[in-house]
Amino acid sequence: EAYKKDHGRYPTSLYELPPKYIANLPDEPTLRLDEYSGTMRFAYSREWPHPGRVVCVAVLGAHDWKCDEYK
Numbered sequence: 094e095a096y097k098k099d100h101g102r103y104p105t106s107l108y109e110l111p112p113k114y115i116a117n118l119p120d121e122p123t124l125r126l127d128e129y130s131g132t133m134r135f136a137y138s139r140e141w142p143h144p145g146r147v148v149c150v151a152v153l154g155a156h157d158w159k160c161d162e163y164k
Contacts, residue, residue, distance in 0.1 A: 095114055096109070096110065096114050103126060103128065103153065104126065105126065105128070106126075107124055107126075122135040122136055122137035122149075123135060123136055123137075126153075131152055131153050132150050132151065132152055132153065133150070133151050133153060134148065134149065134150045134151075135148075135149050136148040136149070144164070145162055145163055145164040146162070146163040146164075147160055147161070147162050147163075148160065148161055148163065149161075
């Protein structure tokens with residue numbers, strides 16, 4: 094929200110955020126902003142004992158995330 098206030102839009106890439114808005118980018122999960130659908134998405138991989146992929150999506154401005162597991 095601070096970036097949007099300063100620039101009049103959300104960042105199109107997380108690489109626009111450091112170092113002013115966040116100290117550095119995390120290695121995982123990978124975050125993606127989809128301005129067309131107005132969503133933020135992240136995904137990460139799980140290892141043993143429950144391997145698989147988890148994908149989470151939230152509508153911009155909302156506080157709730159919906160996550161689905163893929164094996």
